[in-house]
Amino acid sequence: MLGPSGHPLTDEQADAVRRRTGALLLAANAGSGKTSVLVERFARTVVEDGVAPDRILAITFTEKAAGELRDRVRRRLLRDNERELAARVEGAWISTIHAACLRILRTHAATAGLDPDFAILDEATSRSLRADAWRTALTQVCDQLGDAAVDVIAAYGVDITGEEVSRLHDELRSGGQTRPSLPPLPSADAPDAFPLKRACAAAAAELATAADTKTVLEARAALARCEERLDDPVGEDGPPPGWFDDLGFARRGKAVTTEACNAYRDALAAYAAGWRDRRAAALLPVFDALLQAYADAYRAAKRARAAVDFDDLELLCRDLLREHAAIRARYAGRFERIMVDEFQDSSPLQVELFSLLGGASDELVTVGDEFQSIYRFRHADVEVFRRAPGRTRGA
Incomplete structure (x- = not known):
């Protein structure tokens, strides 16, 4: 052929x-x-x-x-x-x-x-309309939700929050949502610290008899920090920023890659994920309100110009x-x-x-x-x- x-x-x-x-x-x-x-x-x-x-x-x-x-x-x-x-x-x-x-x-x-006679928006005009839509959404949601919205904006910053809302907007629309909104999350309880305490104690006991290599010393220090922090009560909002940053240790050598050490890593990751989920559930209503207000403002601006993107x-x-x-x-x-x-x-x-x-x-x-x-x-x-x-x- x-x-x-x-x-x-x-x-x-x-x-x-x-x-x-x-x-x-x-x-x-x-x-x-x-x-x-x-x-x-x-x-x-x-x-x-x-x-x-x-x-x-x-x-x-x-x-x-x-x-x-x-x-x-x-x-x-x-x-x-x-x-x-x-x-x-x-x-x-x-x-x-x-x-x-x-x-x-x-x-x-x-x-x-x-x-x-609708027109197709060029990139420059779209950016300008998006910026206006974000300012409109920000004012509207802060007026509606008060301190809850203000706290989110203060924590992440106006620009970063706006960028994230715009990213979510585009991703959800490309996924097929004409008017994007976030799916509801079930309320998340505060994670139980006991599995992490138990895993931390087991790993510390095991490493107590290990050779004093640099990696083992670093692991012992991380476990000691974890034990100390777990002794202090955690509020409803969870550990403060940076709480988890220095609680892990490298996977170098047999002494720190045992079943007990790996169980500690898993428990630490699960505890951190539990608090992330709890914070996400609390933040979701604010982000969803910002997202929908932004989408509505951007859509209204396009309609006013008889334009689409x-x-x-x-x-x-x-x-x-x-x-x-x-x-x-x-x-x-x-x-x-x-x-x-x-x-x-x-x-x-x-x-x-x-x-x-x-x-x-x-x-x-x-x-x-x-x-x-x-x-x-x-x-x-x-x-x-x-x-x-x-x-x-x-x-």
């Missing part, structure tokens, strides 16, 4: 081109000719299977890659004198996921609750397809085949979009290489690649 350039395909590449029905995931390394396979699959799907170019959804990672794929498909069809089909490639759905979402939202702007494109398109069965059916019926390149850099939200657009059928073809997942772009999750059906070495 010849590829789009006229050169023979390898057996694996040819097999990937021939298998044009059913779910297929091609695990393709860099330089393996995956674009040639996609081009040849697209061309043969159009010519041999009779699928119109605009009934194939081909998703790429960048606009540059989309342009290259479109150009190569056009040239491949012209090679077979399929001029009419080549001309129709110009209107085909070969684009990034954001461009595909934008195209859908432009068509259904009113239904999606958008101004028909890149995450909005995916979220609003997903919500549109979820909530409007007729529109969802229209696109699920439109796309007979779906191809997704660089699938290892897809997020769970994007995978849901592929499914809503018809990719839950048996005609979803994905291409990628988990070892090339270096972008971590917009919270991509390589696990969606590893869990995908139809996996094969196809290119």
